[in-house]
Amino acid sequence: MQKLCLLIWWKRLQNRKGRGGSCGVRKMLLKRPKEGHFTLLIPKIRLNDVETFINFHRMDPNSFDELLHILGPSMRNTPNKSEEEITQTEILALTLRYLASGDSMKSIGFYGFRIGASTTSNIIRETCELIWKKLQFVFPAPSEEVWANVADDFFLKWGFPNCLGAIDGKHVVVQAFPNHNSLTYNYKHTHSIILMAVADANYKFIMVDIGALGHNSDGGVFKSCRFGYKILHHPADLKIGEGKLLPNSNEVAPFVFLADEAFPLRRNIMLPYPGRNIMNLPQEEVIFNNHLSRARRVVENAFGIMASRFRIFRKPIIASKQTARNIVKATVCLHNWLREKSAPDDVCVHLQNIQREEQPILQSFLQPVMSSHSNHASQDAIAVRRMYTNYFKNLPENI
Incomplete structure (x- = not known):
């Protein structure tokens, strides 16, 4: 019986590895520091193509920085399964891109920013709630x-x-x-x-x-x-x-x-x-x-x-x-x-x-x-x- 349990555990472990790497972290997510939108795309368009930056976030770089300053004291960096935690700037960029594009959370988070689905969902829910609380002065x-x-x-x-x-x-x-x-x-x-x-x-x-x-x-x-x-x-x-x-x-x-x-x-x-x-x-x-x-x-x-x-x-x-x-x-x-x-x-x-x-x-x-x-x-x-x-x-x- 013990050998049977060990065999089942070993097969499940092999299946998990086949789906994306050790400890359930997909290989794509591990490439976030080098290949995610926040590292690869956003710095380039901010410096060289402001029009694309505006289209991406629906606001210019100055407005983005001002909004980050308003939200920043109440935002916290998000722990991540990959090596680097998700910064406040990346959290805001991901949320704005989701609202601006209309694409699914998986498309924005997993394929774009290289962030897992559940983490992306939590980021969007918490950041949208924070925007509502911190921008009440607009009413x-x-x-x-x-x-x-x-x-x-x-x-x-x-x-x-x-x-x-x-x-x-x-x-x-x-x-x-x-x-x-x-x-x-x-x-x-x-x-x-x-x-x-x-x-x-x-x-x-x-x-x-x-x-x-x-x-x-x-x-x-x-x-x-x-x-x-x-x-x-x-x-x-x-x-x-x-x-x-x-x-x-x-x-x-x-x-x-x-x-x-x-x-x-x-x-x-x-x-x-x-x-x-x-x-x-x-x-x-x-x-x-x-x-x-x-x-x-x-x-x-x-x-x-x-x-x-x-x-x-x-x-x-x-x-x-x-x-x-x-x-x-x-x-x-x-x-x-x-x-x-x-x-x-x-x-x-x-x-x-x-x-x-x-x-x-x-x-x-x-x-x-x-x-x-x-x-x-x-x-x-x-x-x-x-x-x-x-x-x-x-x-x-x-x-």
Whole structure:
């Protein structure tokens, strides 16, 4: 019996060696110090080809160094089965490349950086969580001054007064989580988690809610998420004022958010008038819908810019539930952080890419969320929408 056990152990040992070397470490991983991306590729493109460095990491070398400085004190070098531990710089480079490329963790880690699959997964999960924690400053704390600036920007750039943001939600397509099949299955017949967001006039996210499971509706997620509940029931908790005079008018209108038909019409949430055929709508309602649509489009474009920069959204995310949430959280923070550094031309390039070649792909993996409510509006909400309708109708260009 003892000889039989020794024989089985010897055969298993030989199989392990045949698959990649002693102690379970594959020979490819042992070549990381000489052949991995971090040693062979990244130093060359940083010195000689900045454009490729930007394409690889989705940021320039100065931004990379700044982000490393922000995260560095909380990052730790990762132990590795090969001789050298994985440094903070390599950890960040691997994570950014994963988010930027949309390739699988195995493709990025094992074949690119020469790092094992489980180590790669842990690095991505922990680094994305750290990005979310350390970049919280990209979301402004609610205050009257912040909302006043947002409203001024919306009026100057998009012509909609007293607007505090555009609301929308997207399904982020994922591979089904274990024991969650029915909870993540959505009306598009895919599995997803939901990203709910409010965007400002500059394509930045002001407030986000991440991680609701895909079977929920847009309106349902909005009503139950923290910022949605406050907008609907306790706007004073967000330091939102009652309103102010409309430009060149004697009427005081409340501050409002803009949304589509998936959301409820409220005194502080404006929706377009229903009706897909504009021939059946009065002219003043068509004018209102045009102004609202033009301003509300910023949140759609914010999603599009983020997904164009981080191509992780071009395919289903294959990860655990917590890692998938961390990935979306990290990309939202990085999107806002990089928007602060972007020139206006950079936005134009992203929008052109979205409109030209990437729109069908982005629609496949960042899907709109379906409404599930009848949207019975109060008379107060209808009166506020009528007030804005009359304001736009009386603008000189519409008379």
